[in-house]
Amino acid sequence: MSRFIVGKHFTGILLLIATLGATQAVAADSQATLESLKNKALNDDLSYQIVESLTTEVGARLVGTPAEKRSVEWAVNKMKSLGFDKVWVEESEAQLWQRGDLSASIASPFAHPVAALALGNSVGTQGKTLTAEVVEFADLAALQAAPEGSLEGKIAFVAYKMARHKDGHGYGEAVGARVVGASEAAKKGAVAFIMRSVGTDTNRFAHTGVSRYADGVKKIPAVAISNPDADLLQNTLKRGKPVSFSLTMSASGPTGKTTTIANVIGEVTGASKAAELVTLGAHLDSWDVGTGAIDDGIGVGITLAAGHYISQLQPRPARTLRVILFAAEEIGLYGAKDYVQKHQDEMSQHVIGAEWDFGNGAIYELEPGINEAALPAMREFAESLAPLGVSMANSNTAKGQSDMSALGEAGQPAVNFNPDGSDYFDYHHTRNDTLDKVDKQALKTNTAIYTMFGFFATSTSTDFRPRPAS
Amino acid sequence: MSRFIVGKHFTGILLLIATLGATQAVAADSQATLESLKNKALNDDLSYQIVESLTTEVGARLVGTPAEKRSVEWAVNKMKSLGFDKVWVEESEAQLWQRGDLSASIASPFAHPVAALALGNSVGTQGKTLTAEVVEFADLAALQAAPEGSLEGKIAFVAYKMARHKDGHGYGEAVGARVVGASEAAKKGAVAFIMRSVGTDTNRFAHTGVSRYADGVKKIPAVAISNPDADLLQNTLKRGKPVSFSLTMSASGPTGKTTTIANVIGEVTGASKAAELVTLGAHLDSWDVGTGAIDDGIGVGITLAAGHYISQLQPRPARTLRVILFAAEEIGLYGAKDYVQKHQDEMSQHVIGAEWDFGNGAIYELEPGINEAALPAMREFAESLAPLGVSMANSNTAKGQSDMSALGEAGQPAVNFNPDGSDYFDYHHTRNDTLDKVDKQALKTNTAIYTMFGFFATSTSTDFRPRPAS
Numbered sequence: 001m002s003r004f005i006v007g008k009h010f011t012g013i014l015l016l017i018a019t020l021g022a023t024q025a026v027a028a029d030s031q032a033t034l035e036s037l038k039n040k041a042l043n044d045d046l047s048y049q050i051v052e053s054l055t056t057e058v059g060a061r062l063v064g065t066p067a068e069k070r071s072v073e074w075a076v077n078k079m080k081s082l083g084f085d086k087v088w089v090e091e092s093e094a095q096l097w098q099r100g101d102l103s104a105s106i107a108s109p110f111a112h113p114v115a116a117l118a119l120g121n122s123v124g125t126q127g128k129t130l131t132a133e134v135v136e137f138a139d140l141a142a143l144q145a146a147p148e149g150s151l152e153g154k155i156a157f158v159a160y161k162m163a164r165h166k167d168g169h170g171y172g173e174a175v176g177a178r179v180v181g182a183s184e185a186a187k188k189g190a191v192a193f194i195m196r197s198v199g200t201d202t203n204r205f206a207h208t209g210v211s212r213y214a215d216g217v218k219k220i221p222a223v224a225i226s227n228p229d230a231d232l233l234q235n236t237l238k239r240g241k242p243v244s245f246s247l248t249m250s251a252s253g254p255t256g257k258t259t260t261i262a263n264v265i266g267e268v269t270g271a272s273k274a275a276e277l278v279t280l281g282a283h284l285d286s287w288d289v290g291t292g293a294i295d296d297g298i299g300v301g302i303t304l305a306a307g308h309y310i311s312q313l314q315p316r317p318a319r320t321l322r323v324i325l326f327a328a329e330e331i332g333l334y335g336a337k338d339y340v341q342k343h344q345d346e347m348s349q350h351v352i353g354a355e356w357d358f359g360n361g362a363i364y365e366l367e368p369g370i371n372e373a374a375l376p377a378m379r380e381f382a383e384s385l386a387p388l389g390v391s392m393a394n395s396n397t398a399k400g401q402s403d404m405s406a407l408g409e410a411g412q413p414a415v416n417f418n419p420d421g422s423d424y425f426d427y428h429h430t431r432n433d434t435l436d437k438v439d440k441q442a443l444k445t446n447t448a449i450y451t452m453f454g455f456f457a458t459s460t461s462t463d464f465r466p467r468p469a470s
Numbered sequence: 471m472s473r474f475i476v477g478k479h480f481t482g483i484l485l486l487i488a489t490l491g492a493t494q495a496v497a498a499d500s501q502a503t504l505e506s507l508k509n510k511a512l513n514d515d516l517s518y519q520i521v522e523s524l525t526t527e528v529g530a531r532l533v534g535t536p537a538e539k540r541s542v543e544w545a546v547n548k549m550k551s552l553g554f555d556k557v558w559v560e561e562s563e564a565q566l567w568q569r570g571d572l573s574a575s576i577a578s579p580f581a582h583p584v585a586a587l588a589l590g591n592s593v594g595t596q597g598k599t600l601t602a603e604v605v606e607f608a609d610l611a612a613l614q615a616a617p618e619g620s621l622e623g624k625i626a627f628v629a630y631k632m633a634r635h636k637d638g639h640g641y642g643e644a645v646g647a648r649v650v651g652a653s654e655a656a657k658k659g660a661v662a663f664i665m666r667s668v669g670t671d672t673n674r675f676a677h678t679g680v681s682r683y684a685d686g687v688k689k690i691p692a693v694a695i696s697n698p699d700a701d702l703l704q705n706t707l708k709r710g711k712p713v714s715f716s717l718t719m720s721a722s723g724p725t726g727k728t729t730t731i732a733n734v735i736g737e738v739t740g741a742s743k744a745a746e747l748v749t750l751g752a753h754l755d756s757w758d759v760g761t762g763a764i765d766d767g768i769g770v771g772i773t774l775a776a777g778h779y780i781s782q783l784q785p786r787p788a789r790t791l792r793v794i795l796f797a798a799e800e801i802g803l804y805g806a807k808d809y810v811q812k813h814q815d816e817m818s819q820h821v822i823g824a825e826w827d828f829g830n831g832a833i834y835e836l837e838p839g840i841n842e843a844a845l846p847a848m849r850e851f852a853e854s855l856a857p858l859g860v861s862m863a864n865s866n867t868a869k870g871q872s873d874m875s876a877l878g879e880a881g882q883p884a885v886n887f888n889p890d891g892s893d894y895f896d897y898h899h900t901r902n903d904t905l906d907k908v909d910k911q912a913l914k915t916n917t918a919i920y921t922m923f924g925f926f927a928t929s930t931s932t933d934f935r936p937r938p939a940s
Contacts, residue, residue: 059582112530202904204902228902235522
């Protein structure tokens with residue numbers, strides 16, 4: 001089967017070869033560039049060095065903290081030093097939430113300290129210690145099925161344990177309780193909501209993540225406890241006697257205040273079709289408990305390294321490569337939504353995009369969401385990834401991971417690169433999200449894949465627009 | 471090869487068969503008891519249930535805490551309910567140390583919170599925050615080689631990383647810094663001592679453990695930081711600019727006060743040679759950060775279950791089985807030393823002993839420390855363990871694990887059962903020492919092995935005394 005065909009551009013001279021009937025010589029030349037980019041990325045540790053720099057020189061960068069501001073400065077400097085042609089910042093506002101302190105324990109019949117974290121947006125206990133009896137529910141549905149008023153004065157505890165899967169779909173099955181559990185419990189009269197962390201590990205620390213209060217429902221503290229502590233609580237409850245739990249926490253709840261956030265954007269200008277944009281995305285913010293290495297330092301490393309490698313090409317590809325480091329992903333895609341709003345006039349020029357926000361594993365699948373007519377070209381590109389262990393999915397519904405889904409909803413075609421996510425939720429939103437968890441070999445391979453994709457998408461004459469209707 | 475020969479006893483009637491020329495019928499009968507005990511233990515979860523009970527109903531039980539007192543009550547009740555004939559408590563005094571609170575951070579050039587724990591015995595920072603420049607050392611020897619006065623006003627940081635080995639010998643290579651590092655640093659003028667945790671995991675929490683101040687040397691704070699934080703600190707130091715570190719901690723240091731500790735002892739009385747003692751040991755105390763499941767809840771579970779199974783035998787074995795749950799092992803074998811002191815008149819009646827204080831892994835080796843004349847009998851017993859994956863070591867130098875080493879020094883022959891300790895130092899002295907880490911299958915097998923050993927040693931006519939000279 002023939003290799004895919006890309007357009008090849010010399011500065012100022014467009015040499016467009018747009019059909020499968022193109023000369024083999026040009027195809028071979030672009031193929032050679034792909035091979036060269038692949039070898040460059042596989043034999044370099046630039047993306048790792050970027051993750052090391054971000055996690056060491058900035059570290060945790062929760063929205064609203066001084067470190068988040070420093071991360072913006074870091075990103076601007078890093079993009080400039082990596083050879084991006086244009087680098088700029090787009091500011092907007094996001095809700096401010098502050099974690100404060102937390103102390104949690106099983107109070108009786110057997111006293112134990114409990115490893116716990118406030119969920120994002122949670123309120124605190126107003127300077128007091130809240131102690132109440134625990135009522136256990138197998139999952140969110142069981143909590144929702146509890147009779148009205150049945151939790152008056154009680155603490156609702158959802159014990160559901162997330163399942164480990166290669167594609168991470170256990171997260172979707174577990175995360176609902178985190179997002180809406182507190183309000184569902186409050187509707188039944190509960191004074192607090194605790195849940196087993198959404199995570200696949202067995203470490204005695206909790207996984208944080210965002211929660212939302214329903215309008216018109218009393219806001220009660222929302223807390224995740226570690227998997228071992230959830231086991232301990234369940235084993236205590238099994239004994240059939242009342243179990244009480246204590247919480248003292250100063251989380252701010254929704255403050256009504258906002259804080260300035262900033263997307264950091266860098267471009268490698270296209271040689272001949274500079275207005276046509278290929279986007280690579282990651283998010284710059286992180287939760288506050290680790291150093292944000294995996295979520296999403298790796299995405300920052302991969303996309304900046306890909307931009308750097310492509311910036312070094314002579315001649316440059318036709319289209320512009322735009323790397324977007326989104327702000328405030330963790331608390332609700334604020335940066336991505338702001339990007340779509342600020343760039344609505346330009347959205348039709350977004351030819352295709354891909355985000356990296358799925359951790360540490362080796363990519364095994366390219367999943368497109370593009371104009372059907374462009375599928376053969378994508379399939380041919382995917383062949384060049386086959387030696388790296390990547391095959392192309394049969395579906396054509398990808399909208400973009402994470403932030404990029406907001407651009408997908410605004411019409412941008414997308415590719416999702418799906419990795420082995422088996423261990424992602426061991427680290428996700430925990431203090432264990434640190435540099436040592438980065439799989440250096442997978443990072444090299446994934447960097448090669450994104451670099452190759454960036455080159456392919458900026459240099460091919462194939463148009464991926466419009467994205468298929470959902 | 472013939473099976474080993476044991477004495478078999480009916481109540482009040484000694485039927486001693488002491489030579490290799492014994493009838494096959496009796497040997498076969500004892501062999502049948504061993505097989506029956508093995509099958510009982512392999513098809514039961516009593517030892518697990520004991521660990522579950524201890525960790526759930528008591529949990530962490532650091533010397534000097536209310537939970538430690540509750541653990542003594544728990545142990546007495548548990549031994550009684552399991553059919554031990556005599557159960558008693560032997561009290562003594564141990565040094566009191568209190569952890570207090572701790573907050574640690576890299577202060578500059580890049581601010582990061584650091585996961586840290588005070589080492590046992592450490593002093594605090596006297597109500598102040600101590601901030602000073604960090605000087606890194608590869609290991610304890612490098613610290614000891616630093617010129618006098620070279621650390622004036624500095625914080626010494628030993629970065630040595632413990633290696634993972636099946637037999638756990640990486641611990642011995644790493645633990646010296648924990649025990650003496652603070653005083654070694656203080657001798658050079660340091661104001662605090664921090665070290666990479668003695669542990670093989672990559673979790674962002676520290677490993678605690680005991681430290682000792684040298685006489686006449688200024689007592690400075692002694693702190694372990696997590697492996698990821700040690701990486702972060704090293705990566706920061708690599709940049710070649712001064713790095714400062716802050717500590718605020720209220721650890722008590724050596725208080726001069728003592729606290730009452732208690733060995734809990736239970737016996738299954740021997741049928742005919744009740745004065746001759748076979749001991750099984752574990753320690754009841756734990757560090758305060760996990761629930762003490764692996765260190766040493768498992769030891770409590772194995773030894774109590776073995777005692778229970780042997781107590782159910784009719785006829786009972788000749789010798790008395792004494793299970794000793796030692797107090798205050800973690801802070802320096804206080805309970806074991808007290809036991810030796812209180813039982814010095816009786817030490818010569820201690821025929822043999824074995825401790826379990828090495829975690830979670832499957833036993834692969836029986837290592838004796840017995841009278842050479844008894845080796846053939848032990849070798850024959852070891853054959854019965856072969857189907858469980860256990861072979862006998864060629865050496866004859868075992869003195870007993872942990873607490874039991876104090877009895878070994880006092881003359882008690884011993885057996886060490888050596889497990890695969892590859893993951894033991896992932897959990898050791900951390901908050902991750904919780905029930906879910908218990909390997910249920912290995913626990914059943916190890917319980918079977920200890921039960922079989924208990925029966926063999928109480929029923930054989932072989933004498934293991936005197937232990938070989940060291």
